[in-house]
Amino acid sequence: MTSFNYVDQSDSQHQLLQNDLTLTVAQSVSLTIRGDSILIVDERPKSKDQRACCGLLAKSTKTTHSIELYNILDADLSPAGLTITYAQPITKDSVSVAALEYTVADKETPDAETWVSQLLDLAYGEAQRYKRLKVLINPFGGKGAAAKSYHKHAAPVFAAARCNVDVQETTHQGHATEIMEQIDVDAYDAIVCCSGDGLPYEVFNGLAKKSNAGEALAKLAVAMIPCGSGNAMAWNLCGTGNVSVAALTIVKGLRTPMDLISLTQGSTRTLSFLSQSFGVIAESDLGTDNIRWMGAHRFTYGFLVRIMQRTVYPCDLAIKVDIDDKRAIKDHYNTYAHNPAPCRSSEETAGQSKGLPELKYGTVLDDLPKDWEIISGEEMGNFYAGKMAIMSKDTNFFPASLPNDGLMDIITINGTIPRTTTLKMMTAIPENDFFDMPDVKIRKASAYRLIPHQKEGYISVDGESVPFEAFQAEVHKGLGTVLSKSGHLYETEGPRP
Numbered sequence: 001m002t003s004f005n006y007v008d009q010s011d012s013q014h015q016l017l018q019n020d021l022t023l024t025v026a027q028s029v030s031l032t033i034r035g036d037s038i039l040i041v042d043e044r045p046k047s048k049d050q051r052a053c054c055g056l057l058a059k060s061t062k063t064t065h066s067i068e069l070y071n072i073l074d075a076d077l078s079p080a081g082l083t084i085t086y087a088q089p090i091t092k093d094s095v096s097v098a099a100l101e102y103t104v105a106d107k108e109t110p111d112a113e114t115w116v117s118q119l120l121d122l123a124y125g126e127a128q129r130y131k132r133l134k135v136l137i138n139p140f141g142g143k144g145a146a147a148k149s150y151h152k153h154a155a156p157v158f159a160a161a162r163c164n165v166d167v168q169e170t171t172h173q174g175h176a177t178e179i180m181e182q183i184d185v186d187a188y189d190a191i192v193c194c195s196g197d198g199l200p201y202e203v204f205n206g207l208a209k210k211s212n213a214g215e216a217l218a219k220l221a222v223a224m225i226p227c228g229s230g231n232a233m234a235w236n237l238c239g240t241g242n243v244s245v246a247a248l249t250i251v252k253g254l255r256t257p258m259d260l261i262s263l264t265q266g267s268t269r270t271l272s273f274l275s276q277s278f279g280v281i282a283e284s285d286l287g288t289d290n291i292r293w294m295g296a297h298r299f300t301y302g303f304l305v306r307i308m309q310r311t312v313y314p315c316d317l318a319i320k321v322d323i324d325d326k327r328a329i330k331d332h333y334n335t336y337a338h339n340p341a342p343c344r345s346s347e348e349t350a351g352q353s354k355g356l357p358e359l360k361y362g363t364v365l366d367d368l369p370k371d372w373e374i375i376s377g378e379e380m381g382n383f384y385a386g387k388m389a390i391m392s393k394d395t396n397f398f399p400a401s402l403p404n405d406g407l408m409d410i411i412t413i414n415g416t417i418p419r420t421t422t423l424k425m426m427t428a429i430p431e432n433d434f435f436d437m438p439d440v441k442i443r444k445a446s447a448y449r450l451i452p453h454q455k456e457g458y459i460s461v462d463g464e465s466v467p468f469e470a471f472q473a474e475v476h477k478g479l480g481t482v483l484s485k486s487g488h489l490y491e492t493e494g495p496r497p
Contacts, residue, residue, distance in 0.1 A: 072123035146227035180206025196228015239491030253483030312415035341488035381415025406477035
């Protein structure tokens with residue numbers, strides 16, 4: 001059976017499993033918790049046809065199968081018996097809700113109660129059970145099937161896990177921001193966006209508008225059911241583009257602090273959770289809305305058209321560089337990966353600051369800090385700053401990106417490099433060879449400022465268009481909260497050794 005469990009067990013889980021935990025029900029069915037799964041051995045006769053001619057029972061037919069603990073959604077003991085609800089893999093990349101039901105004799109009830117309690121402790125680990133979810137559905141996102149996908153594939157998983165769910169469809173651009181401005185931060189544990197990356201962008205910025213923005217961003221975790229074109233948040237935090245598996249990951253998701261980025265243009269301040277781009281990537285994204293029907297392929301098409309023209313996007317660029325050597329960046333990633341995972345319990349958020357943090361470096365209107373590095377931008381082909389690793393399926397653009405290190409990864413590529421080199425970059429990304437290419441300059445930074453020279457063009461922030469004018473960005477360590485599968489790293493391969 002396909003396993004969707006990649007979460008390490010805690011020490012307490014290992015201690016519980018020093019001895020297998022076995023419960024016998026329905027007279028001939030043993031349920032044993034061992035390792036990271038339940039082993040089910042059913043020795044009951046399967047039908048009357050298995051009886052011998054003298055009315056005696058024939059030898060039972062033993063069946064054995066297992067269920068990953070990660071896939072266990074709930075277990076309930078009632079007068080009717082024991083019911084175990086779980087997410088059953090139906091294809092390589094999807095699950096559906098299934099259940100097992102067994103009778104339990106009165107004398108077995110105390111043992112069954114203990115077993116169920118241990119099962120749920122192990123199945124959920126550090127994850128919160130019975131989450132209170134505010135589900136926002138963008139009915140216009142992707143190919144317009146978000147509502148149908150949610151109700152068919154995600155809602156049954158949430159119901160089986162006994163989540164408390166409040167569903168609302170957005171009706172216009174910016175609606176999620178308006179909802180978040182008014183939301184009671186104590187009423188929910190997480191905001192689930194059924195959309196592409198546009199809705200999480202609105203959610204973070206709506207929470208940022210609240211008078212208690214710091215508390216709201218710390219208390220309310222943000223998660224995604226992938227229903228858009230790119231679905232970067234789901235790929236990074238859940239490791240999937242499948243609706244049902246993303247729902248399972250949210251059920252089992254761990255509260256994880258995540259850096260957010262303040263972006264200023266003039267006196268306007270917005271938050272970014274994913275990326276900012278200027279140049280060929282921004283144009284490939286925002287300049288292809290007319291072919292949105294192509295889904296994620298529109299990015300590839302737009303990219304190819306533009307690199308064949310060898311377009312440059314001149315700009316002034318200054319960066320507060322923290323690490324600019326690829327070897328040092330890899331060492332930074334490995335140190336973070338081997339350190340204990342950061343955690344953010346709901347109880348720890350009470351002491352969070354009320355508003356957004358002060359801007360350490362001011363805005364784009366202020367004098368440039370003297371310790372920032374001036375980068376030549378006259379022949380800029382691509383500027384890309386990322387706070388997550390994966391930008392869409394199979395595009396691990398920022399393999400060294402980390403959720404909570406207080407830094408963003410900035411890639412700059414000269415627009416005059418040969419077309420053949422640019423094409424090699426495209427094929428290198430899914431192979432995780434992109435990071436080490438000589439023409440790819442990567443820096444870890446805490447802030448930057450970019451001033452376009454042209455009068456018209458595109459700047460993309462989390463896939464959303466912002467005015468084409470000078471902007472400045474800086475990272476706020478751990479300002480936001482998300483639900484992630486690992487509670488530590490993004491669901492992708494880091495930079496190669």
